[in-house]
Amino acid sequence: MEMRDIDNLPKNAANYTALTPLWFLERAATVHPARKAVVHGSRTFTWLQTYQRCRRLASALSNLSVGFGSTVAVIAPNVPAAYEAHFGIPMSGAVINPVNIRLNASTVAFLLGHSQSAVVIVDQEFFTLAEDSLKIMKEKSQGNFKPPLLVVVADESCDPKALRYALGQGAIEYEKFLESGDPEFSWKPPQDEWQSIALNYTSGTTASPKGVVLHHRGAYLMSLSNPLIWGMNEGAIYLWTLPMFHCNGWCFTWALAALCGTNICLRQVISRQNNFVTFTLVYETDWLICSRIIYRSSSRHNYVEIWKVYIRHNPTVLQGLPMFCSHSCHNLRLRVITSLVLRCPMLMCITMLKPGSCVFNSERSFIPYKFSLDANVFALKSPLAMVTAKGVYSAIAKYGVTHFCAAPVVLNSIVNAPSEDTILPLPHVVHVMTAGAAPPSAVLFAMSQKGFRVTHTYGLSETYGPSTVCAWKPEWDSLPPETQARLNARQGVRYIGLEGLDVISSQTGQSVAADGKTIGEIVMRGNLVMKGYLKNPKANEETFANGWFHSGDLGVKHPDGYIEIKDRSKDIIISGGENISSVEVENSLYLHPAVLEASVVARADERWGESPCAFVTLKPGVADKSKEQELGEEIMQFCRSKMPAYWVPKSVVFGPLPKTATGKIQKHILRGKAKELGPVKLSKL
Secondary structure (H helix, E strand, O other), rough: OOOOOOOOOOOOOOOOOOOOHHHHHHHHHHHHOOOOOEOOEEEEEEEHHHHHHHHHHHHHHHHOOOOOOOOEEEEOOOOHHHHHHHHHHHHHEEEEEEOOOOOOOOHHHHHHHHHHEEEEEHHHHHHHHHHHHHHHHHHHHHOOOOOEEEEOOOOOOOOOHHHHHHHOOEEEEEEHHOOOOOOOOOOOOOOOOEEEEEEEOOOOOOOOOEEEEEEEHHHHHHHHHHHHHHOOOOOOOOOOOOOOOOHHHHHHHHHHHHHOOEEEOOOOOOOOOOEEEEEEEOOOOEEEOOOOOEOOOOOOOOOOHHHHHHHHOOEEEEEHHHHHOOOOOOOOOOOOOOOOOOOOOOOEOEEEEEEEEEEOOOOOOOOEEEEOEEEEEEEEEOOOOOOHHHHHHHHHHHHHEEEEEEOHHHHHHHHHHOOHOOOOOOOEEEEEEEEEOOHHHHHHHHHHHOOOEEEEEEEEEEOOEEEEOOOOOOOHHOOOHHHHHHHOOOOOOEEOOOOEEEEEOOOOOOEEEOOOOEEEEEEEEEEOOOEEEEEOOHHHHOOOOOOOOOEEEEEEOOOOOEEEEEEEEEOOOEOOOOEOOOHHHHHEEEEEEEOEEEEEEEEEEEEEEEEEEEEEEOOOOOOOOOHHHHHHHHHHHHHOOOOOOOOOOEEEEEEEOOOOOOEEOOOOHHHHHHHHHHHEOOOOO
């Protein structure tokens, strides 16, 4: 039987327009034209100026025949140009492709090629990354290569020489590019809200990155859902600690325009300090293999450029002149960076496979360099371009920040910041949204004690960012703070705009019992789910099986309907046939007074197949190297009082944890390190 509405009234231009977040900018410029929209260093743009600049960008792109069906890549930190690109590019009809600035050239080359980006807007700091990526693309093209236009962004902190170099290579300066556009450009909204607005790429830790395609409708709904969920008011002052390249800044790029708020754009949320220390290192062998040189300089060293290259490529070794290593500082957790007396300094990327054997995965090879057994070395506090507690507190005091988003690792740094880096009590209430990993309840409790109001969300690039929220219930107000933190550590209920959320059995496909114990896969459906993966029908078929988006995350459903992540499917530890949640073990580790950060992965075990292996970063000044074994035993004993015996880590490894640009711990690297350790020989439990 045919379904009919009560009328035959059609859609028309007066009662229907496709949903798009682009209208938010036009409204902000009309309602609050003189209000601060974007603040970056000494520069401030109002909403009217921002709207005009975005229209100029759209016009300039249109003059190049960039529009519907085109993709424009953006390689930049949190600077005004990155914000403007989120409006200007789709105003031209094209799709914005924000690129992670921490990726290496080969990965960026893959992204630019896969997306077929016609234009690359690149910050001057990362111009050589774009340049190297295009060289790789050209080499692989076998002569049939048309490079995209490079538009280079420069601000007051940039190196004029580097800018001149970029312009000499044929790039166009961003401000000049805007001048070629019309500030009154008549942009056209999408006729279909299903039209693509953004292309984001997954991390690709186990395979090539997948291109996540988002549409205007989803971006519109998420941009309104975020403020409603978070309780953001008009005029909110938002600090960009979260990279805009990470899932379009969880759509807060567009949400801030809807609120007519203020974007505080900072290239790096860090404090300036001396980052060098000198010491002597004795290698177990005198051979280190270098297979990729990423920077060479003349005898007149451009140290600013060297550090920019360092931050981008994150190398483990710097080979250079002793004078380059003459500075010192104290109490640093160190990364190995060697120095030899050579004619020219060079940065080299290497990865330790086992003691005395190093190699970097690259297409090219170079002649090995012989290092002395007693090499003069220095180390750098790592990473430089990370969010620090001092930087966050300073921004709160200077700009009156009311809201910011951050991964749990950033919250942990705020909780454990020394008193001299904090500003307590806070001058006003500061709201924090966290996602990206399951936050330890101990960290949430400590944040609340310092006066921050934390909203815990969960989501993926495939769901425009946050898609669930641990919605606070009034009856929790009377509970002990520790219990409140534990409840708030759950991933919660579906977002506004997400129509379906469930935890299903991987065997039956049916909902698991709401008992807080039965583990299943978290699945979603609704308007906050991506269009699909670009040029990847097999992945789309698997991901959208049976009418659900399959997240790959394992969780439970509590009696109150709130879900809680227990692990990624690939991170679950199976010991003696029993499943162990690495997240649960990590939460207990964070309760130990000496633990700053912790991550748990599976390690081969000759008796049980697998057993938990804990990687731990200690708080500063807790213990020296000679006492690590003793402390490891103490931590394992501590865990025995907190969890079942078979959950207790059988090994504890101390040191800094590898992280992504957004602060997520890279477990695939830790799994590799656990594999290098070999199997646990004598497991008693």
